[in-house]
Amino acid sequence: MNNSLYIGPEALPALAEMARRPAVSQVWVLADSNTARQCYPMLKPHLPAEHTLIEIAAGEEYKTLATCETVWNQLTEQRADRYALLLNLGGGVVTDLGGFCAALYKRGIRFVQVPTTLLAQVDASVGGKTGVDFLGFKNHLGVFQEPAAVCIEPRFLETLDPRQLKSGYAEVVKHWLIADATAFAEQRQQGMFVEDWTPIIRESVALKQRIVEQDPLESGLRKVLNFGHTVGHALESYLLLQPGREILHGEAVAAGMVCEAWLSHQKGLLSPEELDKIETFLFSIYDKVQFVTLETDAIADLARQDKKNAGSIINCTLLEAIGRAVYDQPVTVAEIAESLRYYHRL
Numbered sequence: 001m002n003n004s005l006y007i008g009p010e011a012l013p014a015l016a017e018m019a020r021r022p023a024v025s026q027v028w029v030l031a032d033s034n035t036a037r038q039c040y041p042m043l044k045p046h047l048p049a050e051h052t053l054i055e056i057a058a059g060e061e062y063k064t065l066a067t068c069e070t071v072w073n074q075l076t077e078q079r080a081d082r083y084a085l086l087l088n089l090g091g092g093v094v095t096d097l098g099g100f101c102a103a104l105y106k107r108g109i110r111f112v113q114v115p116t117t118l119l120a121q122v123d124a125s126v127g128g129k130t131g132v133d134f135l136g137f138k139n140h141l142g143v144f145q146e147p148a149a150v151c152i153e154p155r156f157l158e159t160l161d162p163r164q165l166k167s168g169y170a171e172v173v174k175h176w177l178i179a180d181a182t183a184f185a186e187q188r189q190q191g192m193f194v195e196d197w198t199p200i201i202r203e204s205v206a207l208k209q210r211i212v213e214q215d216p217l218e219s220g221l222r223k224v225l226n227f228g229h230t231v232g233h234a235l236e237s238y239l240l241l242q243p244g245r246e247i248l249h250g251e252a253v254a255a256g257m258v259c260e261a262w263l264s265h266q267k268g269l270l271s272p273e274e275l276d277k278i279e280t281f282l283f284s285i286y287d288k289v290q291f292v293t294l295e296t297d298a299i300a301d302l303a304r305q306d307k308k309n310a311g312s313i314i315n316c317t318l319l320e321a322i323g324r325a326v327y328d329q330p331v332t333v334a335e336i337a338e339s340l341r342y343y344h345r346l
Contacts, residue, residue: 004149005126005209007202011151015087015112016046018149024110025083027051030071030098032058035090038159039116043089052078056094060240060249063093063133065141071101082106085148091117091164092124092249096139099130103145110148116156118168118197119250122175122204125150127212127225136241137305138233144217152205154198166192166285167250170228172200174257175207177278178224181323188277192285223308223327227317231336232256234302235289247289254286258346259339263331264318266339274322279346293344300337 006014019027027048031040036055054074056067075084088098088111095113102111113125131142157165169192176184183203194200208225215222236252239245261278264270291299308315308328314336318329 007152008198011153012046015151019047024085025081027085029053029087029089031089032056032094034058035116039089039156060093063097068101072105075105082109084109086111087114089114091120095120095125096131099145100132100142103130103143113147113150118157118165119171121152121201123171126205126208136237138237157197167248170250170254172204174228175204177322178227178325179207184322188281224317224325227325228253228257228260230303230306230316231259234299237302238299254282255289258282259343262342263339270319293341296337296340299340300333303336
C-alpha cells in the first residue's frame with residue numbers, strides 16, 4: 001500500500017495541504033445528502049476557496065452506475081481534467097462509489113477517502129477496493145485502486161446515530177474474530193462501551209493493513225477479511241430488494257458471522273464453546289435480522305454470485321478458532337441455507 005494514512009487531529013490539516021499542492025488543478029468533494037449537511041461544514045474550512053461539491057442521494061440503493069453517471073456528468077460538464085482531486089466524504093457507499101468514479105474518469109484521477117462512518121473508517125476506505133452494486137448484487141462491479149490518501153477524523157462519528165455506529169462496529173468485531181483473540185476477549189468483558197474510538201480505529205486499520213499489504217489483490221490471505229460476508233452479502237442483497245426491509249451492512253455482517261461461525265463448527269473447525277461466545281457477544285449488541293424460513297433458500301442462492309467463488313464452488317472464510325481464520329473453504333448452497341435456518345431458530 002503506497003497511500004498516506006492520517007488518523008486523528010492531523011487528518012484534516014493533512015488534507016488541506018494536499019488540496020493546495022500546485023499539481024492539483026481542481027478540488028471536488030463528493031458527499032451524500034447526509035454528509036453534505038453534517039460533515040461538509042467541518043471539512044470546508046480546510047479546503048481551497050475554489051472547490052466544487054457534488055451531492056448524491058444517501059443510501060445503498062443509490063450505489064449504482066446511474067449515480068456514477070451523474071458524478072461523471074458533472075465532472076465532464078465542468079471540465080475536470082486528469083489533475084483534479086476528488087475527496088470522497090462519507091460512509092462506505094460514498095467511498096466505494098467515489099473511488100470507482102475516480103478510477104474510471106479519464107482513466108484515473110487522484111482521490112482521497114475521507115470516511116465519516118465507523119464502518120468506512122475501519123474497513124471500506126482502507127485497502128483500495130472500489131465499486132458499485134449491480135443487478136441486486138453487492139459490489140458486483142469494481143476495481144482495485146489505491147487512494148492518494150485516507151484521512152480519518154474520529155470527530156465525524158459524533159454525527160452518527162447509534163444504529164450506524166453499531167453497524168460499523170461489526171467490522172471491528174470481524175477483525176478481532178479473524179486475527180485478534182485477545183482484543184475480542186477484552187471487549188467481551190465491557191461490551192460496546194467506548195469513550196474514545198481513536199485507539200480502536202488505529203488498531204483495526206493497522207490489522208487490516210497488515211493483511212492487505214501481503215495480498216493487495218485478494219488472491220489469497222486477504223480473503224480472511226470476508227468472514228461474515230458470504231452469508232451477510234446474500235442477506236443484505238435479498239432484503240435490499242424488499243422495500244421496507246432493508247438493513248445496514250454491519251447488521252448483515254453480524255448475522256453472517258453467526259451463520260459462518262456455525263458453519264465453522266459444523267465442519268469441525270470451531271469449538272462449541274467458542275461458537276457460543278461469538279453468538280452471545282453478537283446478540284448482546286445486534287437485534288436478530290428478520291426473515292422467514294421459507295426465504296432461506298432464496299437468500300442462500302444469492303451466495304452463488306459471491307466474488308470469492310470459483311465456478312460452482314462457493315468459497316467461504318471460516319474460523320479455526322477465535323482469532324484464526326481460514327479462507328477458500330468450500331460450502332454448498334444447501335449448507336448456507338441450513339446456517340440461515342439455524343440463525344432463525346436462535
